[in-house]
Amino acid sequence: MIDAEHARLMARYNKWQNENLYAAAAGLSEAERKQDRGAFFRSIHGTLSHILWADRVWMARFDGWDRPDTPNAESGSMIADFATLRAERERDDQQIISWTDQLLDGDLAGPLEFFSGALKSNISMPLWTCLTHFFNHQTHHRGQAHAMITAAGGTPHDTDLFLMSEAQNAPA
Numbered sequence: 001m002i003d004a005e006h007a008r009l010m011a012r013y014n015k016w017q018n019e020n021l022y023a024a025a026a027g028l029s030e031a032e033r034k035q036d037r038g039a040f041f042r043s044i045h046g047t048l049s050h051i052l053w054a055d056r057v058w059m060a061r062f063d064g065w066d067r068p069d070t071p072n073a074e075s076g077s078m079i080a081d082f083a084t085l086r087a088e089r090e091r092d093d094q095q096i097i098s099w100t101d102q103l104l105d106g107d108l109a110g111p112l113e114f115f116s117g118a119l120k121s122n123i124s125m126p127l128w129t130c131l132t133h134f135f136n137h138q139t140h141h142r143g144q145a146h147a148m149i150t151a152a153g154g155t156p157h158d159t160d161l162f163l164m165s166e167a168q169n170a171p172a
Contacts, residue, residue, distance in 0.1 A: 025045075033045040
């Protein structure tokens with residue numbers, strides 16, 4: 001089982017890596033960001049939009065956020081404008097950090113009950129399992145975005161967790 005400190009570390013890593021990818025993607029043209037590159041959510045923009053969409057779905061379950069109206073199949077186009085997508089990503093990352101900052105170890109063992117649209121059924125599992133999936137999902141799709149940005153000529157920096165500075169990992 002993970003502890004609350006691990007959740008806080010992952011929330012800060014999430015923010016650090018999103019800043020990395022969005023900065024690199026900003027150096028590309030809109031056409032390059034939206035070019036179909038054969039990924040599951042087609043493009044760099046589509047993949048970044050899907051990550052934000054999924055984060056909001058999970059945060060609706062974790063912390064009562066508004067659930068996106070956009071269905072999963074259209075999550076890559078939830079926000080069409082890159083500047084808006086980036087601003088909302090930055091805002092949501094800070095809110096995720098704020099939420100993890102108030103977590104206690106005991107909270108993570110408790111059950112999370114939700115309806116899964118993917119499975120079309122009610123689910124109950126420990127919060128720590130769902131939170132592990134949340135961060136793993138982000139990392140998975142950020143890896144895809146990183147590869148597409150690099151192939152397009154962008155230069156995102158390293159993704160290794162141990163390279164995140166102490167300043168970036170400090171509580172907000």
